[in-house]
Every structure is written in structure tokens, then in C-alpha cells.
Amino acid sequence: MKKNIITLLLMTVLCSGQQVVADGFDTLQKNFIETPKNQPLAVYWYWIDGNISEAGVVKDLHAMKKVGINRVQIGMIGDGQGTPQGPVKMFTKKWWKILHTMFKTATELDIEVGLFNCPGWSQSGGPWVKPEQSMRYLAAVNDTVQGPIQYHATLPSLGKDGQDVRVLAYPLVQSNTRFTTHQNVIEEREIILKSEKPTLVRSLVLHPVKSGRTTMQIDVRRGNKWETIDSYHLDRSNTQNIVGFIPLAPFVFSLPETEGSEFRITFWEKGFIGKIELSDMPKVELYAEKTLAKMFPEPLPMWDDYLWRTQPEYTEASMLQASEVKDITPHMASDGTLVWDVPEGTWVISRTGMLPTGVVNSPAPKEGTGLEIDKMSKEHIRTHFDSYIGKIIERIPAKDRKTFRYIIEDSYETGGQNWTDNMIQDFKQVYGYDPIPYIPALNGVVVGSPDITDRFLWDLRRLVADQIAYKYVAGLREVSHEHGFTTWLENYGHWGFPGEFLQYGGQSDEIAGEFWSFGNLGDIENKAASSCGHIYGKDKVWAESCTCGGSHFDLYPATMKQRVDRFFTEGINATLLHLYIQQPDDRTPGINAWFGNEFNRNNTWFSQLDIFLDYLKRCNYMLQQGRYVADVAYFIGEDTPKMTGVRNPEIPRGYSYDYVNAEVLMSAKAENGKLVLASGMEYNVLVLTKIETMRPALLSKIRQLVKEGVTIQGPAPLRSPSLQDYPAADIQVKAMAEEMWQSRQHPFAEKVRYGKGHIYPYASLEQILADLGVQPDFTVSDPTLPILFIHLNTEEGEIYFVSNQSDKPLSFDANFRIKNKQPELWNPLTSEVRYLPECKQLTEVTSVPMTLNALESSFIIFRDPIQHASSGKNYPDAELMTSIKGPWSIEFEENRGGPEKPVTTDVLFDWTESENPQIKYFSGNAVYKTKFQLDKLPNTPTYIDLGKVMVMARVHINGKEAGGVWTTPYQVNVTHLLKEGINELEIEVVNCWRNRMIGELSMPEKERFTFHSASNVKADAPLQSSGLLGPVQLVTYPYEMK
16 A cells, blocks of 8 residues: 555655746847846845844834745754854744744735744754654664573663664574684774684774874785785764764674684774774674664765675675574563563563654754654644744744745755664555565674575665655655645755655745855856756755855955856756844844845945846846756666765766656656656666666666667666565576577667667767757867856747856867757847857857857757848957046045045046055945046947946946946946946945955054954955956947847
């Protein structure tokens, strides 16, 4: 029955994704030129550690509305973020009043509100969560007894908050050989273990006593030489419970059967291993890792970090058999007293039960901190929802929270769990066999054989991942829908993520990635999110965008553009800015934390943020159109945990890809030789992972797809990874693989035909795509240039977004996989739409000469047939009309420490080079004013070119706003604002807070006015270039506008 329920759930989720549609191009152009005001642009709004006020939230929301932020996602964040303790404690009367005011104001302003589903940003917990509702793991306390005898005693306690699961008894597998270091070896780099006669060893156990990491090697003496048995990397550097509920779990390694009388263990770095055991008794290799008791210690686990090697086969070793494990639970009373007739022999009595992992929601205010809820129970998830979101619904009148629409789940950072209520029943219903005899494996005991034990643990991890997706994410979505909410989820986790990222995200309404303004955070998260969005049919793929750490008040939109545009090309199409911290008062720069760019009303350039947001909204709108075009689908495998996929072989230049999982493949079809998903996504090639395992149901589906015309690349699987239907499942997999790959008939074939499709065991994707006649979708004349792209298909035409990731202008010929269509350039910085008259029709592509300024990106549109040739250039040189040299009057913003009276200058200069400290250390807005003479109006598009601005500027001509600049080229179209004769020019320039903060460190206390809660700025830090640097010119271009 359970299998049927899960299948129904999968189909419901997969069919809920609808093929993305696009607006018609007339509407597209209209909305591109003037982006709809309701185009979503969100911000994380953190209320940090009680630093909030009723007046402050009202001012924040009005400020957001003014610059175009129309959605907030609120996190109640605790201490430890670089902020002082504020006056408002969570859940107090004052806190509820501020919350009510926020909802009411947001409703009045039509700003959508999302609320993290618990205090803190990760994950789902609070003080209302009881231990028996929390994330738990299966623990055991053991006793050993010699039979025959009647055992009548109280079993050892599981510990505080323990919940009994089963009491088991099984014969003790005795070790004949065991080397043990009884003394602490923490200070030793080399340990020699000797015996009087040669002995056989099969396992090595190392017990850490504190955090650390090193590499070690084990050798056996052969005569006068040492022979290496194996080497291992040991890592217990992170002992937080968010990466494992047993922080200092032992390292266990299976050795090939090795006989010797002297063994040497060498550590590259000493200092954290306290005890070593070398034995002939097989143990479950890395059982702590395989049971999620210890997880990857760093934020970015790669595709293979939870893949483990095949275990040695031990033919003569004594091992516990599943049939020998007895369930003696009925013999234990409620007080833990066991009365049981022990059979002959030495027996282990194992009292097993659940213990809380101890992970709490974090970083949350103390009043909102408690245990994390069980991620494998819909019942407990519902209780959690009712205890937090439910209380808010009860206390805030519906009429005052009309825009409260989203329930937020940030990136998963709460570690693993491996057990829950009804786990045994669920396991049986999913896999068809009883897990009870294999429970000893969770503590390193081999049951049946190392291979059989690994298969059981594979099933356990897969069930954990499935339950977290279907019970936690889908469960929260279910209860949210009942109250009219939409769920929003970052579909991965940096610390102890136990799920499968695609399946996990597939169960949420909206999904998101994230990226910092620099560094490598985002390198895997955004493709994880966009692949999930594409294969599950979600029209928006959000990203927590432009965050940072340690750079306080010195970043600005131009420094964020490169990575913004990069991740647009990876499929991000909805922007959530990180971060707006609630400002309880008007002190400047205000409350800030160790992380996040300061997208708040007290930042200097917030007054011009709308210029940047206009670009983001325009790009978001365009990138939400149509269907993503990709040629390759990379299967991620069935193993869990999994936070990213792998590209092996690598995607060739000019093609695009997605990661896909088993869930979407099971509902896929073959159509015209392509793999087509239920979401509407289609691919020319499916690449299988380079591993030996696949379950028979999935392989059977892939066999059907190939038979109907799909092309696949990759080796044949050899067996099932699961204990389900073992060994029959292995026989099925082997038979299907031999039938498909034809390894007996064609053992060295480069490709084989199967039905209407083809299988390439080892060929490169270049070769496969060439065989299929699939041209690259986009290439440039110099393949070394850092040019990225994304392609979207609509019924009326094609949309390409092309990005120069270099800080220098680049010119190149771009080849698009489009035939007989006229290219157009849609400029997201200026909203201008114009023809690109130069283009060349090649056999299968359209070649377009392009020039992109430093870090510039453009939409290239193909919608209309080419009607006539043109002699114009795509990027004509600018024609200088006049140089605007001043004199300039500069009026500095009041109450910012600048000059009180306007400053006049004939030469533009960098403020930091001024001898006047009021200018040198000024931070804020300054208005440049001048006039220029125009004898005749131009008849071609005309622009004010500001040369260079640090860091943003807004331009007015003759009293009317022309637009703003924030990145290269610093140009604004002023064609319709010019007049013959004298023209008045005003340029409002803004810089960052950095210079004032540096200057104040050397100023007397009475001259200081800034306040901030976190800063790494020092008095001798270099100043940041600021002001209008020029040269300022009026230029025209002979563009052919559309």
C-alpha cells in the first residue's frame, strides 16, 4: 500500500509542473521597455536580536516601496551576528505589536510578505518542539551475556529522552586476533603493532579524541621492507552536531585480508587519534558516515562525497547472519527490566532506541530557539507549523495580513537523522523486507556480508532522503496550502544535508539557489536550483543574491554585476537580495551584521537602488519567458545524500544542460529522438553516471526510452545498490544491461543501436552530438573568451542572454543556432530595442558580430524573418557632439560631514584626492550642476556619457530625469530631453559609507556621527575612489531603433 501512496505522490508532484509559456513578443517588448511594477523583486529582511521598532518597520517598508522592492522574506535572527542585544524580545507584547504593524503596513503598500517557517534561518524548529517530535537517530546500549541462563535485569538506559524501538539479541562474533593500543597515542606519528606469530587482519578502527584532520597509511612488514596495505584521509575537523550527531565518531576501514606479524600505522599529522584497533573481525567500513552519524565537514559536498567503495569479500570470516538476530522486545517491561532465557553461547543484548540529535533552529533569538522538528514526519511538521505560523495567523487579523503569502525554508543546515516514528513499518512497506535483523549494522556490525550490509544502509539512506522530501518539504507545503500559503525553498544544504537536492526541491512550490558577490558560494547551488526548476516545471528559479561576508559598506551594485549575470546564464530568473536588516532608528549607517550587502534605507546608495533594481527586474522578466533550451541531461544517480550532480564527460562549449534524477525519468517519454520530461523539458542526450549500480525499475524505464529513440551515454550498470529483491534484482539488472549494451556481442563497440535509440558507452559528447547532427547552440569566434549564454525558446521566437564576464570590452562573432531570423539587441541597462543589421546566414547558424563592454550583458532576440540586407554596423562608433567641461558646482548632502556650501571646480576630481577632509572622507550624495550649449538638435540617438562614476549617479536634463548609471558604460539616453540653446545638466552622484567610516577613526569624538554594529574598517585602510570622474561628453550613435 505504501508503494502505491508514494507513486501517487510522485505523479502529483511531477504533473503539477506545467510547460512554461511566454508572453507574445509585442507584450514582451512593451514590458521590457517599461517593466511591470508588479514584477517580483524580493529581499531578505532580517530582524536581528531584538533590534526592531514599530516606526522602523514602517519606514523600512515605505523605503522599499519607493525603490521597487515588492516582496520581503522575514527572518527572526538571533545573537552572534555582530549586532548588540536589542530591547525587543521575541513573543513579547511589544514584538507582537511590531509584527502586526508590519503586516498591516505591507498590506497597505501591497508588499508581499514571506516568513521563515521558524525563528533563525535554518531550519524548522523552536521551543515548542518536544524531544519525541525532534530529529532523532537510532542508538544502542549493549550488554553481553553467556548462555544458557535466564537473564533477569534492568537493561542499561538509552539516556535522556531516549525512546525504545527494539530489544535485539544476537550471537557475539568473536575476534581471534585483535591489536589494541591501550595507551593514548595522540602524540605519536608512527605506531608499530606486533604479534608473536603471523595473524590475519580485516578491519582497522581509529578513535579520535578531539577535532582534527590528517592522512594516514597502514603497512605490513614483508621481510626487511614495509608493504603498503592502504591509506586514508581522516577528517573530524568539524564537531558541530549539524554535521553529525556523533561528533567524534570512530573511523572504521575494511582491509583486504592481510596476514602479518608486524603492522605500521603512520599519521601525516599527529594530534587527535587516541586509540587504534586492528582486528580479524569484519566491520562496516565508515558506518558512522553511512548512517549519517557523521557527514561531510564543509559547506560544499561534491557529487561523489557520499559514494563509498565496494567492500572486500571475506570467504572464511565469521559474520553475523540476519537469521540469527532475535527480536526480544516483548520480554522487556516498561521500566527496562528484561526477562529472557538466553540460549547457549555468548550473546549481545542490544537495547535500541531513538535519541534526539540535539540540533536546534539557528541562529534564532533565545526565546525562539528549540529542537529541530523531525523531518520524516508529516504529523510533527504540522504541529510545528501550528505552533509558530499558526499562532501568527491566530493573532494577526486576516484583514491586516492580506499580503502574507509565503512560507520560507532556507538552505538546509541541520544535519542528518536516520530514524523516526513508524520507521520499521515504513521501511517494510517501501522495500518489502524487515529491517530489524539489520539494525546492528547501524553500530558497525556486519550482517550477512559487507556487501549485504552496505545494501541495507543504502536503502536506509534512500528512505531518509525520500521521507525528508515527501514528509518534510511536501508536508510543509500541504499544511501551507491549507492556509493559502505558497512554499519557498532553497533546495540544498551546506551542513549535513541528508536529502537528494532535485527531489527535495521538487516538492516545494518555489525554489532558490544563492550566491555571494565574490568567492565560490553559488558555484553548485544555482545549477542545483535551476535544474530542479526546469525538470519539475517551475517558472521561477530564485536566488538569494549578492551576499558577502566581511566587506562592510564598501560593495555597490557594479561589484555585484558579474556574478548576477553569470547566474542568470545558469538559469536564475528571480532575484532575492541579501540583505536588508531592519533599521529601528535613523542612525547611519545603522544596524549591520558580519554578512550581507547593505540593501537598506540607511545605506548611502539606497536612494539610487531603483536604478539597479530596474535592471534586475527587466532581466528577471525576460528570463522567465519560454522554455530553457538544453541538449544534455546528466543523471545524478540514485545514491543519497546528494547535493549536486557531476558532468562526466564534460559539456562541450556551446551547449547547455540540466541535472536529472530518477523521479523525473520515471515519468519521461521519448519523442522525435529526444528525452522529454513531464515538465516539457527536452534533451538530445541522457548521460548516465559512472557508477556500477542502478535499481531494476529505473533501468527498465531507461531501456524503454532508448528502445523508443533516446540516446544515452555511459557504462552499463552491473547490479542493484539495494537489498530489495536481492539477489533477483542483480540478475535483472545484469540481464537488461547485457541486452542493451550488447557487451557480449560487441564488447568494444563505440556505440550500439538498441531499438530506435543508441547507446554510447564511453564516447565524448562532442562525438555524440555530432553524430546526431546537433550543432552548438551558441559559440564565439574566440572560444577562450569568457562569454556565457542562456537560450529560451518561445512559440514566437528565440531569446538569448549573452554575458561578458571580463572586466574589459570584448568584440567577437557570435554564432547562434538559428536560421533566417533577424537579430535584435534588447539592452537591459537602457531598455532600448534595436536591430543588429550585420548578420550572416551560415549553414545551420546565424553569425552576428558583437561587442560587449566590460561586464556587459545583452538580450539577443530572433523573432522576425530577415527582410533586407543593411549596410549599417551592429556597434557603430560614437560621434562626439560636445565635451562638457564645466565649470561644475558640487552641492554635498547635508548632515553628512561634507562642505556646507557648494564647491566650484573647472576640473572633475576624485573626492579621495581632495586636500579638504570634508570632501576626502565624505560619504553620501552630491549634486553636480553645469550648463552646456547645443546649437542644433541631433537626429540620431544621443547620450550623456559620464566617463566613469563612483559609485552610482542619476542624471537630470533641463529639470527632467533622464535615468541613472551604475555600471559601464556610464551612459544615459537624453535624446528627447535636449533643446537648442542652453541645456541644464544635474548629476547626482553617490558613493559608499567606507570613506566616512575610515575618516572618523582619526577624528575627535565630537565630529563623529556614524553608528554601525559590525565593521572591519581600520584607520589606515585605503579610501575608495568616489565622485564623478568623467570625462563627461554628449555623444550620438547611428542606431536603427525598433
